[in-house]
Amino acid sequence: MKPELTLHQRTLSLTRFPVRKNETLQAWDAGDEYLINYCNDLELDPKRPILIMNDSFGALSCWFSNQAPVTSVTDSFVSKQAFIANLENNQLPMINIVDCLSKLPKNPQLVLLKQPKNNRLLSWQLQQLCHLLPADSTIIAAGKVKEIHSSTLKLFEKFLGETKTSLAVKKARLIFCKTNPNLAKPLPRPTQWDVPEHKLTITNHANVFSSDSLDIGGRLFLDFIPQDQKYKDIIDLGCGNGVIGIKAARLNPQANIVCVDESFMATASCRENADLNLENPQQLQVVTANCLDDFPLDSADLVLCNPPFHQQNTVTDHIAWQMFCDAQRVLRQGGDLIVIGNRQLGYHEKLKRVFGNVKLIGQSNKFVVLQSSK
Template structure:
């Protein structure tokens, strides 16, 4: 459902992606409005703007007259900005950057929406440190409740002298002046930990879910992975660091495994982990993608999934619905979808509705493993 934002002398029709019929959800928040209005009020006329973590493309649309360098970890966010620019007939000079690519230019202004973790914030600030000039204006923005001293210290460490604005509509801006020493390299920081009951070590980039330990839902799933795939084709949907697909490959050495996730850092982590575990990624495929949209019909023998039940900070089930519907389309007849989820989410109801069957494979006090077969 399109909603209208009037800002920077523009009337923008903006939509979340994937589209939602929930009238309470919109494609921007008050911190987006705050930072855009600040640029207008200060009459700043930057040539090159680096925009980081623009969740649905609101900033790209509002600032489309500038030369934009637009960086995200999220394939869904990139789909959103492309759709919203098209819907508003905007065709800016824009270069899309994934989260592990450092921009090749020195921006006049950097607009950084605070990410969900300080680990990811630190990595993004290190990238900014690599490209900022002495006159680059670095502006962070977020809901006021998400601006913490720990994050401000990271701005001080990697950028320089840092102050904050007054709060407006429960949002706040962060101003950081480039005075910090330039870093000598831009090596990406990896978090590593041993995978219990195996000889494997799992490596994660900063933005990946459960990047410091095995989450308890995945632990139950690992105990209930099939070992009868032979030379079949399987997909680890929403793969994260790839631990489920990796162990599926361990149990099925002849199978081809495809890893897909909307997080670029997740795909990079999964690829690294498979290479480290098996010395090669020859029988694996890796895809930075929005669920299984545009995948061919009837191609997979098995799909495994640990679906999210939120988008950003919004609790929602529409991503799980998309995953399950995409899985049904992508599976061969007789193919199986095996998922893990919190018991209270009621995924069995969705699977029953889509597949007309659902079997409980295993459960504990918090989680359940469910399997549905495409007839």
């Protein structure tokens, strides 16, 4: 793995987060390099803000941090930790880091946007920008060639303005957009839909998985949430919109529920959904964190988990591994971890290695529900 980004006689040492031994992936991509190279010829005002959206691990945030006031917008707690650490490691000035639901700085001279995996988030951000940007702002987006479709460009044209693209370099492409203030509309409200069989009304912000219905894995998982007086402390790990934790709270009114996710939009959705669906919303606490970092030992009786198998645009199993190991550490003796996952992901073997035991408690054609005990 190459830890150093060197361009224009300047070198940055950049690390992916969470830090892993024998890391095989670097903390920037061809899109980051393309943006940096293109902007090297721009004359930047050292006092006027630069707005960076969806930076993965801080390559762009670090590069521009000493050129003008930088605000970096992310929906990822893990990315935020990477920004801070990489800025400190390179002895660069700290920047303003905000989540996707926060107000953006006024009058930015330059907007650099990395294409997110989720088009709903892209649409939300483009609508934010259309309200914000002055006519002289420069807006440049970057993404992988294979992920910039005609439908992607139509979103830029629909929500922001006239759009054109660059030639491809190292499988990356730039998108240039000119703001049309006549396209500005009120920002859309989060989507909301019902799960009548469980008497739930669910709200989702733009970057939360399964935007307008309960996904089939979550629907299956709801049928295997246990009800037992022995569960005093329950964690919904990777909670998304919180539907699993809310159902667990209803089934176990004696328990304290903690819902954890690394997405700020997910935890905001979860909080809104708990307030909307629980008779006692204070029963459920919401935490934005990287898995169960900083959770105390022996502090939970039950962990419910639907692990993601992507980190941004990268397919990976390290998040599931950390979730399983963290659950084993945090559970009290005799506590249970219940996991749902696609059959092909091999969670059965992972859980057996971590816990020494695993049993199948539910399944469908696509998913398995597994339980391990400490």
